[in-house]
Amino acid sequence: MSLENYISEAIDAVINCDPPKAAEIATQALAEGCDPVQLLSEGFSVGIREMGEKFGQGEVFLPQLILAAETMKAATGILEAALKAQGEMPVKGTMIIATVEGDLHDIGKGIVISMLSTQGIKVIDLGRDVKTDKIIQAAIDHNADIIGTCALLTTTMMAQKKLEDELHRRNLRQQFKTVVGGAPCTQRWADKIGADAYAEDAAEALTKVLELLKTKAL
Known part of the structure; x- marks a missing residue:
């Protein structure tokens, strides 16, 4: 076939x-x-x-x-x-990924992780309903390059803004690149809260993450 x-x-x-x-x-x-x-x-x-x-x-x-x-x-x-x-791939970067606080859905996150992993990106999945403090601490502990957050409900999208605000408040914003995704998210939302990238689906997430890793290495 x-x-x-x-x-x-x-x-x-x-x-x-x-x-x-x-x-x-x-x-x-x-x-x-x-x-x-x-x-x-x-x-x-x-x-x-x-x-x-x-x-x-x-x-x-x-x-x-x-x-x-x-x-x-x-x-x-x-x-x-x-x-x-097929063999180990060199690690191109490390990414923290989580579904934000208050959101119990993780539909689609698994495929994003799968695709990123196939390209040599180390992904630490924090799961669902993850508090902002935990996301930031994990990024610090793992020396992550990128933080990716997913919101599947319009009521939980503000947690993505909270993450951006907290990174700025702690003077950590320049240390990490950020990617947002999830059904209610858009490029306009990413621009509004100051995220580095928006990904509509797993394929776009892979493209955006690879692009961010290149810019971070410069």
Whole structure:
């Protein structure tokens, strides 16, 4: 089967919330020599993004969204293992990633972490509902280059602004680059709060993070 067919089936597996099917697709695609990064970015990540949009429009409910995320994880675990087996990549940078305080969702964060990891970026995932102080302390402790925060609810977006404000208040803003993402976030929001970048999806997150690492190295 062609890569294009596997990509189409990957999207369908996530939308249909079918973890066994997702794992089967990942395994078979790898066996046929398909590119795992492309399968992640053009297949499974598209499926989870569509489910996120459906959730936002009220077409699916939270249990379906959670199962879709589990479907994604069933595939990414297999694809990540294959990428690691291909050999260690030099670490290009370190990134802290977290879903902000008050937000219990982490839909899509896993695929972002998977894609960043495939490009030699060390990612420390702090999980969900993470306080600003904890995010900043983790960035200091791990000597991070970038802090990425995700807000899936409009009511929790202000936590991203709080992070920017706290970094400035502690004279740490120049030490870290910041990236914001999540369904309600936009480039306008990133500009308004002073974040260095906004990423709409996992593929864009990868591009933006790599760009930020280059600028930080200058």
